Amino acid sequence: DAGITQSPRYKITETGRQVTLMCHQTWSHSYMFWYRQDLGHGLRLIYYSAAADITDKGEVPDGYVVSRSKTENFPLTLESATRSQTSVYFCASSESGGAYEQYFGPGTRLTVT
Amino acid sequence: GQNIDQPTEMTATEGAIVQINCTYQTSGFNGLFWYQQHAGEAPTFLSYNVLDGLEEKGRFSSFLSRSKGYSYLLLKELQMKDSASYLCAVRDPGTYKYIFGTGTRLKVLA
Numbered sequence: 001d002a003g004i005t006q007s008p009r010y011k012i013t014e015t016g017r018q019v020t021l022m023c024h025q026t027w028s029h030s031y032m033f034w035y036r037q038d039l040g041h042g043l044r045l046i047y048y049s050a051a052a053d054i055t056d057k058g059e060v061p062d063g064y065v066v067s068r069s070k071t072e073n074f075p076l077t078l079e080s081a082t083r084s085q086t087s088v089y090f091c092a093s094s095e096s097g098g099a100y101e102q103y104f105g106p107g108t109r110l111t112v113t
Numbered sequence: 114g115q116n117i118d119q120p121t122e123m124t125a126t127e128g129a130i131v132q133i134n135c136t137y138q139t140s141g142f143n144g145l146f147w148y149q150q151h152a153g154e155a156p157t158f159l160s161y162n163v164l165d166g167l168e169e170k171g172r173f174s175s176f177l178s179r180s181k182g183y184s185y186l187l188l189k190e191l192q193m194k195d196s197a198s199y200l201c202a203v204r205d206p207g208t209y210k211y212i213f214g215t216g217t218r219l220k221v222l223a
Contacts, residue, residue, distance in 0.1 A: 090155060102211070
């Protein structure tokens, strides 16, 4: 299906485990973004990517790793999950940076126990 | 640094008009976005302002004053389905980092 998808939609993991959240878009958008959303903080940017093999840190990158080998995929890895990373994670894509709107995926609700 | 302020919560009546304010403090300016987010769902784009003035789009309008670091979203003829959070966001100049406000939760009452 066309659009932007995330998997899994829900995930429970234990402290210290590695977790990868997947994001896939079918529009060939150049820009992709990862956000986390927590009560009281709103959406905070973790990492973004301007194109394949180009990534940059956002506001809260510590504890996360990203890669972008293909334009359509932008996985987010928590190398050693901590309870503070319990959150809802949204992936987004944009045709270009700047004036273009972002299209958000449905989100992944991650719980770290 | 960047900072965005929005009221936490607002309540309005079906059929009424509501104005949601957003103030920002940034080292530069590259446009302001408004998104709508229903509970448990992803944000969806509503509007983008880069120049001063009012942009109208159906029942929704967005206003920007760059000199005052101020924007508002105006919702007319409120409907129950407008109950949602409204997020204000700006782009960090020189980068593609977007800064979002914490959002305003709007409750529309019958």
